[in-house]
Amino acid sequence: xxxxxxxxxxxxxxxxxxxxxxxxxxxxxxxxxxxxxxxxxxxxxxxxxxxxxxxxxxxxxxxxxxxxxxxxxxxxxxxxxxxxxxxxxxxxxxxxxxxxxxxxxxxxxxxxxxxxxxxxxxxxxxxxxxxxxxxxxxxxxxxxxxxxxxxxxxxxxxxxxxxxxxxxxxxxxxxxxxxxxxxxxxx
Numbered sequence: 001x002x003x004x005x006x007x008x009x010x011x012x013x014x015x016x017x018x019x020x021x022x023x024x025x026x027x028x029x030x031x032x033x034x035x036x037x038x039x040x041x042x043x044x045x046x047x048x049x050x051x052x053x054x055x056x057x058x059x060x061x062x063x064x065x066x067x068x069x070x071x072x073x074x075x076x077x078x079x080x081x082x083x084x085x086x087x088x089x090x091x092x093x094x095x096x097x098x099x100x101x102x103x104x105x106x107x108x109x110x111x112x113x114x115x116x117x118x119x120x121x122x123x124x125x126x127x128x129x130x131x132x133x134x135x136x137x138x139x140x141x142x143x144x145x146x147x148x149x150x151x152x153x154x155x156x157x158x159x160x161x162x163x164x165x166x167x168x169x170x171x172x173x174x175x176x177x178x179x180x181x182x183x184x185x186x187x
Contacts, residue, residue, distance in 0.1 A: 095132025
């Protein structure tokens with residue numbers, strides 16, 4: 001069983017913000033396959049589906065970003081999901097809008113959702129897809145920046161990166177080794 005987690009904040013207020021790009025990738029996968037997040041438990045909304053003959057969980061934690069691990073760990077424990085079968089998707093200030101990077105492990109890089117995930121999983125070694133949101137160019141505080149929406153001029157790049165991230169997820173779900181998926185999508 002594989003589990004794909006998109007990090008974000010619950011509620012309409014945060015729906016289209018930079019911090020919710022992880023949720024947007026989950027939404028893209030749901031739309032592509034006509035799936036729904038029809039279960040609510042473990043402080044999250046999730047779908048239990050099948051893809052290429054394998055069970056799959058798509059999760060959007062509803063804990064708010066900084067407590068994401070509080071949703072991920074209990075769900076993994078309940079469904080007996082191996083750490084190697086978890087993929088976490090989130091926003092990254094150090095990548096420009098429109099860019100994605102896949103990694104098999106790493107630190108939190110100052111991202112509180114990832115910090116919480118590392119704390120609750122007890123390791124930095126889990127698969128991840130980072131989607132670039134860029135850094136603020138004005139003296140805007142980072143918190144206000146990530147809770148803001150993407151400007152019109154970035155919309156096309158952001159939508160493309162969401163599509164690429166969803167494609168990468170499907171490639172991994174289809175049986176391709178994550179290292180190969182990294183090689184395909186990190187270029």
